[in-house]
Amino acid sequence: MDSLKDVIEDAIHGTTVFERINALNPDYIPKNLPHREIQIRELTVNFRDILINPGSTSVRVVITGKTGTGKTVTAKKFGEIFSEIAKEKGLKIFYLHINCHRQRTLYLILMEIARQLNLQIPNRGLSSQETFKLIYDYLDKRNIQLILALDEFDYFISTSPVEDIYFLVRIYDELNALVKRIHYIFILREMSSLASLDKSIKDHVIKNIIEFHPYTSSDLFDILDDRIKTEKAFREGAVPEETIKFIADIYGVDKGGNGNARLAIETLELAGKIADTEGSPQVSIDHAKKANSKINPELSIIIDTIKDLDLHQLLVVKAIMNLHKKEGVDFFPMGRVEEEYNLVSRELGAPPRKHTQLFEYIRKLKLMGLIVARQSGKGMRGRTTLISLSVPLSTEFEDLINNEIRDKLLQQNNY
Ligand SMILES: Nc1ncnc2c1ncn2[C@@H]1O[C@H](COP(=O)(O)OP(=O)(O)OP(=O)(O)O)[C@@H](O)[C@H]1O
Incomplete structure (x- = not known):
């Protein structure tokens, strides 16, 4: 077996998929800005x-x-x-x-x-x-x-x-x-x-x-491709087109992603580092998948905790989800969330809880990391709490919430 020193020496001098890794730094300003x-x-x-x-x-x-x-x-x-x-x-x-x-x-x-x-x-x-x-x-x-x-x-x-x-x-x-x-x-x-x-x-x-606007998958493909080829972040041929496409598809807004170029570039860099660790001369889709699960680890943890939520907490999440879908903005004033929550609860035949209780739910969901709440600026209308979901909206997430609500309603009606 190699001594640890050999392992380290080997990793220092070993092959690498990167050529100019600094072209992937968040502060790096590239020559071209595709789609801008x-x-x-x-x-x-x-x-x-x-x-x-x-x-x-x-x-x-x-x-x-x-x-x-x-x-x-x-x-x-x-x-x-x-x-x-x-x-x-x-x-x-x-x-x-x-x-x-x-x-x-x-x-x-x-x-x-x-x-x-x-x-x-x-x-x-x-x-x-x-x-x-x-x-x-x-x-x-x-x-x-x-x-x-x-x-x-x-x-x-x-x-x-x-x-x-x-x-x-x-x-x-x-x-x-x-x-x-x-x-x-x-x-x-x-x-x-x-x-x-x-x-x-x-x-x-x-x-x-x-x-x-958030980037589409094909926009992100061009951005990543430009970093790889024009900026020479990677060695020639080290990142196959299918890997670039895979990462672009994870984040493309048209594919259910958030259209965030920063995360796409970070995923590409991490996939390259995983390829280097494994001594691979190419960055594969599998490296990109591993990189993605490392970049979004909190996602699976958060999703696990959804099963512990009670009916009304789930209804609050659904209300925020509805608002994101309907209004397409990131944050909502507490009052809007409350209106939507009242509406959703009544529609599903669950009498809405009182204002003070709703605050308590929001506090709990915030502690769990499922929502982000912040104070608005001080202006004419005073301060108000603004709320947003912390996880990206996806059909899986939506299905999960809707299924949990359905199960909880069924349980309730059986008692
Ligand atoms: N069109 C583009 N071409 C090349 N690189 C891009 C492009 N758009 C974004 N990037 C890269 O993606 C990363 C994030 O971009 P930037 O910081 O400009 O986003 P932002 O909209 O200011 O985000 P935030 O609101 O979080 O500050 C940076 O590394 C930037 O170089």
Whole structure:
């Protein structure tokens, strides 16, 4: 038997299916973005005024789409190429990408803008207004136009005081500046996160909406194929077409998946690592299957726990499931869930439980990991709980819930 040192040496020097594995990193920006040309074009049409007539308006665009639909990578790629073209024309257009989940407050966002601009902000507790004024003066002095992409802006909305949101999006009302130098790309997972905002803020944010739809299986095939071939993430011939297709089919929205390119790329990378571990020169469908079950392990655990739910907990799950299907958005206010739950219960002849009991069910389902609940942002209508299923909707999942409900109803009627 090999010593463990031999095992390790062998794995270090052994064959590998990868050529440029870093091309599979989540932050890697590839040369091509298959199936996002239209969105790049839409961005360009919205922002070209800054090239033609700089300073006349402040451009605002919203990018919206579910997780893994390429919002971040597309905005970054657009920013990179657009500012390059501006430079060729002798204009200074800078693109800054800020993640509002990492920079959690208005203050941190402003400091990050300054940092990316290489602007020193004095350490003497300036207000947001004063800090922003310094940033604006810096841009003005150097004749710079700034495209500010605020990624995960949903997060900023749900956690920041309304005055801070107001300040950030209505900056020109505060600054009184004649030349507009700051332009925005607001990146949101769901438009519904704007629902709680007051109308005057909404009017400032919702201007031009560019939608990023979940990818279909054939879109994902092209994205994976491009990483393999153009970006040379894998050695030539190491990933057969049938493996790429298999992964694309797991996640393709038209095949019941969630259309998430991030998960598809992660699955491909993990399948490659499994192939390397097994010393295989090729990534097979079987490697892809193993990778998928590793990437989604919690799914089977969650599904096992469904059998422990009682009738009304199942009816709550069914209500949320119905809403996802009917409305196609990710999160629902508690009130909508309650309405739907009352409807579903009555339809099935089970008198709905009271409001307080419903809260208790939601709390339990959240603890089990079956649903995600979060607070909406503070706005005109106060805070409300927003709810979403944590598992992707699939026919199997739906059948499972419906069968369990049927069994529980039968049991109940037999007593
Ligand atoms: N059209 C595409 N072509 C190539 N790679 C893509 C494409 N769309 C997404 N990707 C890749 O998929 C991964 C996820 O994309 P990205 O982070 O841009 O998604 P997102 O919509 O911003 O997701 P989230 O809402 O979770 O932040 C990244 O690795 C990105 O490079």
